[in-house]
Amino acid sequence: MRRTDKKQAILDTALALFVSQGFYATSTASIAKQAGVANGTLFHHFASKDELMNHLYLTIKQELANAITTHAAPCGELELDAKNLWNAAISWAIENPLKQAFFQQYSMSPSIAAEIKQQAMNGILGFMGELIYRGQKLGLLASYPLSLMLEGCHGQYLAATRYFIDHPDKWRDETHKQASFSIFWNAMKA
Incomplete structure (x- = not known):
């Protein structure tokens, strides 16, 4: 080998x-x-095992980010850009259930160091912060602190992916797919 x-x-x-x-x-x-x-x-x-865990976490986050940005090229319309990112992220989760299960277990866990989580959120997934910042400048998204908005987005993502992994047929249903994005979007709107 x-x-x-x-x-x-x-x-x-x-x-x-x-x-x-x-x-x-x-x-x-x-x-x-x-x-x-x-x-x-x-x-x-x-x-160490901690180093292995951190490497695994960052590698999978990068894989998720690559999948999202590959399948959700920005068009310039904020809500549509957000919807495309959301749909690409959930599709990745459904296509990668073991990796998503890892995120479900460890995204909020003390097993992952805070600085590693910050590196993932602000570096690897930095495009989310840029989208929120752009929306705040346009007055379309609430002007709450960016770090809080990102944590809220992350929580929404974990909840939605858990639901769709438990109910895979619902992701193929446009009503549920649209509702999941609407819940996400409405939580951030101004």
Whole structure:
């Protein structure tokens, strides 16, 4: 197995184990064993379980951001841009249930350091802050503190994805799809 293959095997195994067993119940030894690598190989790639968790969190957030921006090119109309971002984000969650389960468990967890969460929100998902800021400048979105608005958006996303993953047929229903965006949008409107 090549070095990059080993690293990916560690990440894939850690993802599955963190979701099924929890962060604290998952040992690095169990990750290495199930990934088919030596303990030393795991520690060569990640100095600690916390570092592994942070890397996994940021990598998956980047994957989500890439999917959103690839499928939701801005058109310049704020509400339509927001709707396209929303739909792309929920579609990604439905297509990646294990990764979304990881977010459901760890997005609000102390297992992820605050600075890592900030890096994800302000860096990787910075386009959301830019959209909110633009909407506030246009007077279309409430002028609440940006960090609070972003946390509200994140909570709405987690709630909606949980609903649609539990009820996958509802995402194919335009009424539910539109309602989910309307709830999201109306929570931010001025």
